[in-house]
Amino acid sequence: MASVNRALGLVLLSLAALLSVMAAQAESIEIRQFDNPVTEQRYQSLTASLRCPKCQNQAIDDSDSPIAGDMRDRVYLLLQDGRSDREVLDFMVERFGDYVLYNPRLEGRTMLLWGLPAGLLLVGGLFMILLVRSRRKASVKALSDEERARLDALTKREKIS
The missing domain is CATH 1.10.8.640 (Cytochrome C biogenesis protein)
Known part of the structure; x- marks a missing residue:
C-alpha cells in the first residue's frame, strides 16, 4: 500500500512540474494582430x-x-x-x-569586411600562378655542357655496376 501511495505522489509531482513548465512557455508566446x-x-x-x-x-x-x-x-x-x-x-x-x-x-567603414575575402582570394591566386610559373621555368632550363658530361659519366658508372 505504501508503494502505491509513493507512486501516486510521484505521478502527481511529475504532473505539477509539467504543468508549471507548460505555463512558463505559454507566457512567452506573443500574439500579434x-x-x-x-x-x-x-x-x-x-x-x-x-x-x-x-x-x-x-x-x-x-x-x-x-x-x-x-x-x-x-x-x-x-x-x-x-x-x-x-x-x-x-x-x-x-x-x-x-x-x-x-x-x-556596404558602406565606407565596412568595405574592408566585404572586400577582404575577395582580396585574399586574388592575392592567393596570383601567388599560386607565380609559384607554378617559377617552378616551370626552373625545370625547363637546359643543362650546360659541363652538367651534361657529368650526368653522362654518372649514368655510365651506374650501368657498369
Whole structure:
C-alpha cells in the first residue's frame, strides 16, 4: 500500500512540474494582430534578420531575452505606423548599432569586411600562378655542357655496376 501511495505522489509531482513548465512557455508566446498578411510577412522577415544584442548569434524572433522582446514590440509598432523595412532597420541600427544586422551594409567603414575575402582570394591566386610559373621555368632550363658530361659519366658508372 505504501508503494502505491509513493507512486501516486510521484505521478502527481511529475504532473505539477509539467504543468508549471507548460505555463512558463505559454507566457512567452506573443500574439500579434496584423491588418494584412503582407505586413505579417514583413514582420517575420524583419525579426528573423535582426540579431539579439544579448544572445549574440540568435535572431530576435527566436530569443527569449527581454531586449529581444522589446525589439519585436518596436518592429511591430513601426510596421503598424506605416514605416518601410528600410526605416525599421535604420531605427534599429541607430539604436543598437550595426551589430544587430546579420548582413552588414556596404558602406565606407565596412568595405574592408566585404572586400577582404575577395582580396585574399586574388592575392592567393596570383601567388599560386607565380609559384607554378617559377617552378616551370626552373625545370625547363637546359643543362650546360659541363652538367651534361657529368650526368653522362654518372649514368655510365651506374650501368657498369
